[in-house]
Amino acid sequence: MNADSLWLTTKKISLYVLLCLVTFAVCFPLIWALSTSLKPKSEIFATPPTLIPQTTTFENYEALLSGRQQYYQSGEGKQEIGPSPAQFFTRWFVNSVIVTLGSTLISIVVSTLAAYSVTRFRYWGRSAIPYFSLLGYMVPSIIFVFPLFLMMVRLELTDNLLSLVFGYVCITLPFCMWLMWAFMRSIPIEIEEAALIDGASRYQVFADVVLPTALPGIIAASIFSMIVSWNDYLFGRVFINSLDNLTLTVGVMLFFEGTHVDWGLLMAASVLMTVPMAILFMALQRHLVAGFGAGAVKG
Amino acid sequence: MRRLDFLQSDRFVGLLFIAPFVVTAVLFMVYPIVEAIRMAFFSYNPLRPDLIFYVGLANFEYIFSDPLFWSSFAQGTIWTLLSILFQTVFGVGIALLLHRKLFGMAIFRGLLLFPYIVPTVVIALIWRWIFNPEIGVINYSLQSVGLISEPIYWLSTPTMAMASTIMLNVWKYTPFVVICVLARLQAVPLELYDAAKVDGAGAFRRFLDVTLPQLREVLIVVIVFRTVWTFNKFEEIYLLTKGGPGTSTFNLAVYSFEQSMASLRLGVGAATGVVMMVMLMVGSVLYLRVAGFGTEEK
Amino acid sequence: MDVKLQRINKSFGSVSILKDVDLVFPSNKFVTLLGPSGCGKTTLLRMIAGLEEISAGSILFGDREINKLAPRDRNIAMVFQSYALYPQMTVRRNLGYGLRVRKTPESEVASAVERVARILEIDHLLDRKPAQLSGGQRQRVALGRAMVRKPDIFLMDEPLSNLDAKLRVTMRGELRRFHLDLNATTVYVTHDQLEAMTMSDLIAVMHKGVVQQFGTPEDVYKRPANLFVAGFIGSPPMNFLEGDVEGGRFKIGEAALPLPSLDSAKATGSAAVIGVRPQDLSLMTSAGPDALAGRVSLVELLGSEKLVEVQISDRKRISVQVRADSQVGLGENVHVGFDAQSIHVFDKQTEQSLLA
Numbered sequence: 016m017n018a019d020s021l022w023l024t025t026k027k028i029s030l031y032v033l034l035c036l037v038t039f040a041v042c043f044p045l046i047w048a049l050s051t052s053l054k055p056k057s058e059i060f061a062t063p064p065t066l067i068p069q070t071t072t073f074e075n076y077e078a079l080l081s082g083r084q085q086y087y088q089s090g091e092g093k094q095e096i097g098p099s100p101a102q103f104f105t106r107w108f109v110n111s112v113i114v115t116l117g118s119t120l121i122s123i124v125v126s127t128l129a130a131y132s133v134t135r136f137r138y139w140g141r142s143a144i145p146y147f148s149l150l151g152y153m154v155p156s157i158i159f160v161f162p163l164f165l166m167m168v169r170l171e172l173t174d175n176l177l178s179l180v181f182g183y184v185c186i187t188l189p190f191c192m193w194l195m196w197a198f199m200r201s202i203p204i205e206i207e208e209a210a211l212i213d214g215a216s217r218y219q220v221f222a223d224v225v226l227p228t229a230l231p232g233i234i235a236a237s238i239f240s241m242i243v244s245w246n247d248y249l250f251g252r253v254f255i256n257s258l259d260n261l262t263l264t265v266g267v268m269l270f271f272e273g274t275h276v277d278w279g280l281l282m283a284a285s286v287l288m289t290v291p292m293a294i295l296f297m298a299l300q301r302h303l304v305a306g307f308g309a310g311a312v313k314g
Numbered sequence: 315m316r317r318l319d320f321l322q323s324d325r326f327v328g329l330l331f332i333a334p335f336v337v338t339a340v341l342f343m344v345y346p347i348v349e350a351i352r353m354a355f356f357s358y359n360p361l362r363p364d365l366i367f368y369v370g371l372a373n374f375e376y377i378f379s380d381p382l383f384w385s386s387f388a389q390g391t392i393w394t395l396l397s398i399l400f401q402t403v404f405g406v407g408i409a410l411l412l413h414r415k416l417f418g419m420a421i422f423r424g425l426l427l428f429p430y431i432v433p434t435v436v437i438a439l440i441w442r443w444i445f446n447p448e449i450g451v452i453n454y455s456l457q458s459v460g461l462i463s464e465p466i467y468w469l470s471t472p473t474m475a476m477a478s479t480i481m482l483n484v485w486k487y488t489p490f491v492v493i494c495v496l497a498r499l500q501a502v503p504l505e506l507y508d509a510a511k512v513d514g515a516g517a518f519r520r521f522l523d524v525t526l527p528q529l530r531e532v533l534i535v536v537i538v539f540r541t542v543w544t545f546n547k548f549e550e551i552y553l554l555t556k557g558g559p560g561t562s563t564f565n566l567a568v569y570s571f572e573q574s575m576a577s578l579r580l581g582v583g584a585a586t587g588v589v590m591m592v593m594l595m596v597g598s599v600l601y602l603r604v605a606g607f608g609t610e611e612k
Numbered sequence: 613m614d615v616k617l618q619r620i621n622k623s624f625g626s627v628s629i630l631k632d633v634d635l636v637f638p639s640n641k642f643v644t645l646l647g648p649s650g651c652g653k654t655t656l657l658r659m660i661a662g663l664e665e666i667s668a669g670s671i672l673f674g675d676r677e678i679n680k681l682a683p684r685d686r687n688i689a690m691v692f693q694s695y696a697l698y699p700q701m702t703v704r705r706n707l708g709y710g711l712r713v714r715k716t717p718e719s720e721v722a723s724a725v726e727r728v729a730r731i732l733e734i735d736h737l738l739d740r741k742p743a744q745l746s747g748g749q750r751q752r753v754a755l756g757r758a759m760v761r762k763p764d765i766f767l768m769d770e771p772l773s774n775l776d777a778k779l780r781v782t783m784r785g786e787l788r789r790f791h792l793d794l795n796a797t798t799v800y801v802t803h804d805q806l807e808a809m810t811m812s813d814l815i816a817v818m819h820k821g822v823v824q825q826f827g828t829p830e831d832v833y834k835r836p837a838n839l840f841v842a843g844f845i846g847s848p849p850m851n852f853l854e855g856d857v858e859g860g861r862f863k864i865g866e867a868a869l870p871l872p873s874l875d876s877a878k879a880t881g882s883a884a885v886i887g888v889r890p891q892d893l894s895l896m897t898s899a900g901p902d903a904l905a906g907r908v909s910l911v912e913l914l915g916s917e918k919l920v921e922v923q924i925s926d927r928k929r930i931s932v933q934v935r936a937d938s939q940v941g942l943g944e945n946v947h948v949g950f951d952a953q954s955i956h957v958f959d960k961q962t963e964q965s966l967l968a
Contacts, residue, residue, distance in 0.1 A: 027416070034411055038425050041485070044440045045432070047451060051443065063458065064451045121338070129335030136328025144332070151343045153594060155546035157567045158587040161574050162349035163342070165360070185342040192335065205696035208663050213710035213757070214684040217327040223709070227700035246433035248549050253575070264435040268553060271439060278443055285436040296431045300424055 045289065052076070052283035059279050075283035079104040101280060103258060107266040108287070114176055114262060115244040118183035122191045122240050123233060125184075130195035131225060135204070145196040151189035159185050160253050167254060174257050182250040187240040194239070198232030199225075238299045242292060263288050347591075353584035360580055373585035382561055383569060383586070390565030393476065393551070394544045397483040398537060404484065405491025405536075406529065410521075412492065413499045423496075430489040438553035441482055445469065472562030475555045479563055483550050491536055498532040499525070535601070542597040546590055566590050613674050613764035613797055614639040615660065620669035622655055622821075629655050630821045633669070637799060637814070642791050644800045644808040647818035648844075653801045656818075657767055660799060661690055673764060684713075689758030689796075690767040693774065695750045697742040703729075703753050704738040710761045728756045731793070748779050755790055766796045772807060784810055805845050809833065817841045839963040842887045842956055848919060850887040851930040854960065857884045862955070865925065867904050870952035875968040883960035890919060890933040892954035895940060896947045903947040906930075908940055922948055 039046075046066070051059060052075050054068040078101040133141045163185060167178040202225065210220045226233075251265040261269065267284045357369045377383040412423055429437070444450050445468035453465045468478050502525070510520045548567040551557060557568040564572075566586055574583030615637040622630040630652045637643040645653035658664040660671060662683035670677050678686055689710075698706050707725045716724075729735035732752045742750055751771060758766055771787070772780045788811050791798045802808055808815050809829045817824045817832060817840070825837040836842035842850050855864035862869040862884065869886070896903055906924035913936065920932045920940055932948055934940065957966040 030411070030414070031416065034416075034422055037408065037411065038422055041429060042425055044437060044444060044485075045428070047444055048436075048440045060449055062454065064454055125334045125338050128331040132328045132331035132335075136325060136331075138325065138328060138332075141332075144335070147339075150598075151339070153542065153598065154347065155543075155548070155567060155590060155594070157546065157548050157570055158350050158591060159343075159346045161580055161583060162346035162353065165349070165580075166345070168360075181342060184338060185346065188335075188338060189343070203694065203696070205692045205694055206698055208661075208683075209690065209692060209696040209757075210698070210709065210713075211663070212661060212683045212688060212690045213761070214713045215709075216684070217324060219713055223713075224698055224700075230700075242431050246431075246435075248433075248435055248553060249571075264433055267439070268435050271442075278449075281439055282443065285439050289432055289436050292431045292433065293428070296428065297424070299431075300420075 045286075048282040048285050052279055052286050054279060056277075056279060075279045076287070078280060079283055079287060082106070103261070103266055104263075104284060104287075106259060107261050107263045110176060110260060111245055111263040114179045114183060115241050117176075117180040118187060118244050119237055119240040121180065121184050122187045123237050126188060126191040126195045126236065127226075127229065127233060129192055130199040131221060133196060134199040135207070145193055148189040148192040148196075152193065156186050156247075156249055160249055163250075164253050174255055174260055176255075176260060178254045179250060179262065182254060183240075183244040183247065186247075186250075187243050191236040191240055194236045195229070195232055198229055202228050235299070238295050241295055242299075245292060350584050350587050351591075353581055354588045356581045358580035358584070359578050361578060369581065373579075373581045374589075376582055377585055377589070382564065383566075385561065386564040386566050386569040389476070389563060390545060390567075393480060393483070393563070393565055394541055396480050397487075397544050398541050400480070400484040401488045401491050401540060402533065402537060404488045406495055406533070408488065409492045409495035409499060410525075412496055427489040427493065429486045432486070434486070434549040434553055437482060437486060438549075441478065441554060442469065445478060469555055470559055472559060475559055475563050479551050479554050482554055483544065483547070486550065487540065487544070490540070494532055494536050495529060498529055502528045538597065538601040542594060542601070545597075546594070615643075615765060615797055615799065616670075616672040617656075617660075618670045618672070620656070620659065620666065620671065622652070622659065622664070622667045628821060633821075633823055635816055635823060635826055637797055639797055640795060641813040642788070642798045642800065642811060643814045643816065644802060644812040645816050645818060646802060646805060646808040646844075647824075648803055650820075651818040652821040653803075653818050654769055657769055657799060657801045660765070661688055661767055662686055686765070687761075687763050688765045688767060689761050689763035691751070691754045691758060691769065691771045693770045695742075695754040695771075695774075697750060697753055697757075699742055702739050702741055703734065703745070703756075706742070706753055707738075707756050707760050710757060724760050725756075728759045732756050732759070747775050748783070751775070751783065755787075759790075759794060763794075763796055766791070766794055766798045768798065768800045770802055772802070772804070780807075787811060806847060809845070817844060819844075835965070835967070836887075836956060837965055839885060839887070839958045842958070842965075846889055848890050848931055848933065850889050850956070851893070852885050852887050853928065853930070854883070854885050856882040857957070857966075858882060862886055862957070864904070868901060869904075869950045869955070870902055871955055871957060872952050873968040874957055874966045876966075878962075878964060878966050879959050880961045881959075884966065885958045885960050885963075887956040887958065888930075888950060888954060890931040892951060893930070893932040894949040894951075895920065895922075895932055895934055895938070896949040899947050900949070902952075903949045904930075905945070905947050908942055908944045908946055911940060911942060920946075922946060924948065 050066055050068055053071045053073070055070050055072045055074070058065070058069060082102055082105040129144070133144050159182075163178075163182055164173075167173055167175075167181070170178075172178040172181075206224055206228070207220050210224045211217075215223065246264065247262075248264045248268065251262040255261050255265065258266075267281070267288065271281060354373055355368060355370060356366055357372070358366050408426060412419065412426065444452050447453055447465040447467050447470070450468075452468075453462075456462045457465065466474060468474050506524045506528075507520055510524050515523060545565070546567050547565070548571060551563050551565055552568050552571065555563045557564040557572065566589070570583045570586035570590070573579045573586060617633050617635045617637075620630055620633040621628070633656060645656060647653050655664055659666050662678075662681060666679055670679055672678065673686065698709065701709065704725055707728060708721045711721045711724060725738070726735065729738055732755060734749060734752045734756060737745060737749060737753075742753070745753065751774075754771070768787075772783055775783060784807060787800075791811075800808075800811065812829055814827065815829055815832050816826045819840050825832055825841045827835075832841055832845050836845060839852070843852065853862075853864055855862050857863075857871065857874070857879070858868075860871060860874075862871050871886075899905060904924045906922040908920055909923045909929060910921035912919040912921075914933075916936055918934050918936050918938060918940070920934055920938075921929050922932060923929050930948065940946065958964060959966055
């Protein structure tokens with residue numbers, strides 16, 4: 016190896032090292048959480064703290080996923096101190112799923128239809144709608160929360176998961192609309208004209224030709240919407256107050272403020288809360304280019 | 315001009331398709347905002363619906379004379395500016411690192427963008443665990459390496475709490491900057507670098523003279539966007555410190571929340587919201603102006 | 613089924629795109645709308661298809677006015693410039709879409725698709741998606757889509773412009789054959805005059821929204837109605853010279869060229885423009901009253917012919933087509949011979965043909 020290629024290799028290696036360090040630093044919180052969640056209680060507070068657990072135990076995960084009534088235990092496990100969030104975890108998980116899927120479904124359907132309408136038909140105000148959506152996207156959710164809450168009170172939907180569905184539609188619809196609009200614009204109108212000439216009605220054109228072609232955008236928008244709904248805390252906190260109906264984010268946080276903190280349990284809950292998002296994110300990676308490339312987050 | 319029948323029925327489909335959006339938007343977007351503005355002019359205790367009455371500008375007088383409002387505003391501004399600063403610097407740096415054809419880059423990219431999708435609750439909890447003064451791993455590591463002799467109270471002193479919330483914010487949102495910058499970097503024509511090389515520019519000069527100018531537009535847009543967003547963020551602060559210790563990490567969003575939830579003054583909370591919206595509009599106008607410049611120069 | 617266009621006008625807002633277009637396309641003929649970009653030919657085609665509104669006038673298929681009919685009810689088929697194949701469907705589903713949408717039984721759809729695929733030689737591609745096909749293959753699928761439906765009217769919007777030159781030549785013949793197989797009235801839009809000349813039964817030459825001439829290829833070639841048509845049709849393009857008509861001869865400079873019989877009623881004055889195709893000129897050795905003197909400025913070998921450019925005055929050059937073995941050199945002084953019968957004469961002001 017001559018001097019040049021030696022320099023290049025050194026550069027490459029140091030770049031790799033740097034990259035690894037940075038990545039490790041960024042991922043550390045999650046790695047540590049995972050590690051903690053797999054440790055038995057005795058090891059969690061042990062010094063020196065170890066990254067890789069010496070003993071791996073799944074007791075935390077088992078506690079959360081079993082849905083059994085659980086209590087914190089003091090010291091040697093003899094005295095019960097108070098109820099732990101473990102028994103509600105599965106319930107909360109289901110609630111989050113329901114609310115996320117429900118609001119995403121509504122947002123996607125509404126925004127896809129609307130985006131198609133705005134790009135293909137002519138009527139007063141149609142060009143303003145996407146920009147109006149973008150404006151809505153920029154309004155912080157704290158402003159929406161309380162008026163919407165009062166509306167739910169009037170509709171007698173307090174403490175009801177449906178109210179959260181509506182709330183999440185409020186914050187996901189604007190961006191979904193913007194994304195779908197950008198996507199619809201990139202579909203060449205000729206294939207629709209060909210379908211019209213072939214004999215399709217407008218509805219058939221939409222279902223047979225437009226929807227399949229817009230699928231990448233729909234997927235990207237769905238994933239975005241699901242992430243936003245799943246991760247939200249504010250709406251869940253304000254809209255729901257009975258233990259049974261809490262979403263994951265609010266529930267876990269609530270119990271953190273309780274009398275006793277079981278870090279292992281909490282970390283396990285954190286990991287489980289993040290797993291669905293991680294899966295979605297990996298799916299998003301592929302569609303990130305298609306979705307955002309359509310002009311939504313253009314630099 | 316003759317009208318074609320089928321085009322009229324065509325138009326009907328268009329209106330039919332936009333109807334759900336209009337209904338939903340009016341119900342869940344327009345109405346709340348209008349209502350929020352309206353509420354700002356009322357005294358509103360949610361537990362005493364009979365005591366709701368018009369108070370004119372009283373709520374605004376209240377907040378503008380409340381020292382907590384102003385300290386929230388100042389703290390929020392500092393929090394925003396520092397967060398943005400670090401997000402930008404780190405974002406550009408990481409993007410530059412990632413903008414290479416090295417093996418396994420896709421994996422790195424995936425991992426480094428992860429924080430963006432982690433629920434804020436999760437990262438707040440993990441943070442509290444890691445940064446726990448007595449049993450957290452950070453303090454332990456720092457002490458064992460000898461960098462500090464006494465545990466740092468990450469969340470119990472005003473300065474450290476602010477620093478912690480900034481760190482969390484930077485951790486979570488730098489990926490956004492990375493994505494945008496990376497996208498732009500990938501669109502820079504390679505010939506520009508070649509030309510610079512031929513002209514004799516070294517790596518750092520190339521960064522200054524070729525890369526940075528290309529990034530200028532993206533960065534302006536990203537910074538303005540993120541500033542507006544960050545200023546109004548609620549969860550990132552509340553879940554970590556609840557605005558504390560005391561009220562040292564309050565920003566306007568937390569202030570508004572506390573007024574509404576804890577003090578049961580929905581009117582005041584709404585008034586704060588109105589102020590936040592006005593600032594948002596100012597920020598948007600700024601963005602439009604600046605973004606307009608960006609596209610003009612193209 | 614013939615197509616009648618009666619006093620068709622089209623405007624977008626205050627901009628007029630088509631003015632008083634009045635044409636009849638006879639049944640089962642291949643008609644081309646020919647003209648440069650922006651002349652309105654595509655708009656006219658789209659109006660026939662039902663994709664554009666008609667500002668004024670009527671379009672009839674046979675005896676039926678179809679202005680108010682949706683495209684799906686007109687029994688037409690169309691090939692777009694970009695082919696517009698449904699990207700998410702296989703070739704098989706692309707071909708069958710039109711029939712399926714009209715609720716044709718599956719067995720019929722399948723057999724029709726197979727038949728058409730065989731004829732167009734795309735049966736081995738039936739399970740591929742459009743993205744996996746070449747340009748020529750995509751075009752065949754687009755044609756197949758039309759063929760399967762057995763339309764009365766078949767519309768084509770510059771289908772050859774996305775193909776490379778060689779493929780274009782082959783496809784011209786194929787499209788012509790396709791038209792004969794299809795047994796429908798074909799309306800074809802192009803800006804390429806060679807395509808129009810080789811494929812059409814009738815050509816409508818259009819310019820700035822107005823039909824300049826409607827006739828057979830021979831008509832528009834041999835008897836162009838005006839200056840535009842004369843200059844647009846034919847390759848290499850016609851030579852034009854300005855001068856005056858005096859006493860049955862064309863005065864240009866000091867020469868007086870012989871002219872065919874003219875209809876003097878059509879003339880607005882003596883100023884005229886003559887047009888002669890390079891193929892109708894000859895290089896002569898000696899001067900004469902029927903010739904113009906000049907100097908050879910360029911010689912291009914076209915294969916079996918040579919195109920010689922002769923500078924006849926300070927600013928005027930004309931092209932003469934000669935045989936390849938003609939020994940003419942750069943800078944030579946030559947005389948260009950004119951044959952009266954092959955000269956086209958146009959009024960300078962109205963640009964209309966003055967031939968009797």
